[in-house]
Amino acid sequence: MSKINDFTEGKILSPLIRFAIPILLSQLLQTAYGAVDMLVIGTFGSTADVSAVSTGGWIVTLALCFMTGLAMGMTVLIGRAIGQKDPQQVGRIIGTAIVLFGCFCFVIMAALIVFAPQLAALMKAPQAAFAGTVTYIRICAGGLAFITAYHVIGSMFRGMGDSAMPLVTVAIACVFNICGDLLLAGKFLLGVKGVAIATVFAQGVSVLASLLIMRRRGVPFSFSRSDVRLDRVIASDLLRIGIPTSAQDVLVTLSFIVIAAIVNGLGLVPSAGVGVAERICSFVMLVPSTFSMAMSAFVAQNYGARRLDRAEKALACGIAVSLGVGVFMFAFMFFRGDIPSSWFAAGKADVVAASADYLKAYAIDCLLTSFLFCFNGYFNGLGRTRFVMAQSIAGAFGVRIPVSYLMSRQTPVSLFHVGLATPCSTFVQIILCFLYFFLLKRKNKSENTKVVL
Numbered sequence: 001m002s003k004i005n006d007f008t009e010g011k012i013l014s015p016l017i018r019f020a021i022p023i024l025l026s027q028l029l030q031t032a033y034g035a036v037d038m039l040v041i042g043t044f045g046s047t048a049d050v051s052a053v054s055t056g057g058w059i060v061t062l063a064l065c066f067m068t069g070l071a072m073g074m075t076v077l078i079g080r081a082i083g084q085k086d087p088q089q090v091g092r093i094i095g096t097a098i099v100l101f102g103c104f105c106f107v108i109m110a111a112l113i114v115f116a117p118q119l120a121a122l123m124k125a126p127q128a129a130f131a132g133t134v135t136y137i138r139i140c141a142g143g144l145a146f147i148t149a150y151h152v153i154g155s156m157f158r159g160m161g162d163s164a165m166p167l168v169t170v171a172i173a174c175v176f177n178i179c180g181d182l183l184l185a186g187k188f189l190l191g192v193k194g195v196a197i198a199t200v201f202a203q204g205v206s207v208l209a210s211l212l213i214m215r216r217r218g219v220p221f222s223f224s225r226s227d228v229r230l231d232r233v234i235a236s237d238l239l240r241i242g243i244p245t246s247a248q249d250v251l252v253t254l255s256f257i258v259i260a261a262i263v264n265g266l267g268l269v270p271s272a273g274v275g276v277a278e279r280i281c282s283f284v285m286l287v288p289s290t291f292s293m294a295m296s297a298f299v300a301q302n303y304g305a306r307r308l309d310r311a312e313k314a315l316a317c318g319i320a321v322s323l324g325v326g327v328f329m330f331a332f333m334f335f336r337g338d339i340p341s342s343w344f345a346a347g348k349a350d351v352v353a354a355s356a357d358y359l360k361a362y363a364i365d366c367l368l369t370s371f372l373f374c375f376n377g378y379f380n381g382l383g384r385t386r387f388v389m390a391q392s393i394a395g396a397f398g399v400r401i402p403v404s405y406l407m408s409r410q411t412p413v414s415l416f417h418v419g420l421a422t423p424c425s426t427f428v429q430i431i432l433c434f435l436y437f438f439l440l441k442r443k444n445k446s447e448n449t450k451v452v453l
Contacts (some may be wrong), residue, residue: 073242082303273354
């Protein structure tokens with residue numbers, strides 16, 4: 001039977017790392033899952049195909065960000081229930097989440113299928129890649145229910161302190177996606193259509209396998225069909241926490257989509273180059289992203305148990321480990337970004353050069369995200385998702401988009417300068433996070449003093 005891990009007692013660093021390692025492996029496989037699409041299409045397809053998968057992938061990611069943001073609300077509520085020693089509440093939370101996610105998923109799926117051409121046009125997809133972009137969006141949208149369920153299962157178990165089950169889930173999906181890509185896009189040369197079909201099929205198999213494993217192993221909470229209903233109180237709490245997180249993820253992703261559209265306007269090679277760089281960046285940001293997710297569950301449990309001292313120590317530990325890895329990533333990406341770029345664009349020297357130039361800017365961000373991602377996970381765990389949303393919007397629309405646009409208007413255009421918009425945004429967000437952290441600390445100290453008096 002799956003078990004619940006209690007993070008409210010004992011050591012902090014070692015349990016946090018043990019919890020984070022399966023998440024890191026899951027993230028690695030998840031990233032490899034997406035990277036395989038680009039590797040295969042870069043090897044067997046054209047530059048236009050690479051651009052289509054990259055551009056269409058942004059739209060699909062935007063839809064997923066909304067759903068996974070809501071799933072963060074579920075993670076936090078489950079974590080609090082565990083911290084309060086109330087596992088029976090977990091079943092009711094999951095049942096309500098199933099109803100909500102089902103409704104949202106249907107609406108988003110229909111919208112993507114109907115408006116795929118308009119979305120490709122908004123993205124300024126190059127003419128040669130336009131049809132492929134529409135195809136990729138529609139096929140992935142058709143399987144959105146599987147993709148959503150896949151992410152919800154992972155969020156559910158992370159809230160219980162179980163990071164091993166999501167690893168199994170993503171491993172199954174990764175294996176089937178690799179096989180599907182090689183078969184459909186590599187052997188049968190179906191191009192964009194092939195990698196999209198492989199993605200949906202792999203997610204579907206993973207969800208089915210996960211449900212079978214859960215049924216066989218059992219779960220450490222009561223759950224029945226009667227729990228699958230809309231509990232208004234739980235739904236309200238889930239939306240209160242999840243909607244700001246969804247809005248944050250959607251708006252941040254939207255800012256990157258705007259940047260992608262700006263780059264698409266520069267031509268096919270810059271479009272493909274940035275698409276390759278973004279895939280590589282998803283690997284580069286794995287460690288801070290992992291600690292952000294681990295931090296949310298760890299902090300949520302300690303918040304439920306009123307152990308904010310442990311939550312703060314976990315934040316410090318996460319930043320320290322992430323920064324140590326970030327220094328290495330900075331050096332490699334800044335000076336030798338051409339090496340990983342060549343893996344995704346074999347034989348396309350112009351695309352490799354464009355990707356390597358863009359990666360230099362992301363190398364700087366490797367140092368900064370060690371702070372930002374851990375802060376975001378900490379505040380999400382406290383349920384302060386509105387602040388996370390606010391500072392993310394400020395960074396995205398107050399810094400990232402304006403800077404990238406201004407840099408794209410320079411002559412000659414440098415993708416490195418365009419990419420500098422991201423670390424500039426991160427720096428501003430970190431300042432806001434430090435200010436809010438000390439504001440909360442001062443507020444909690446004042447409240448504790450009043451209680452003592």
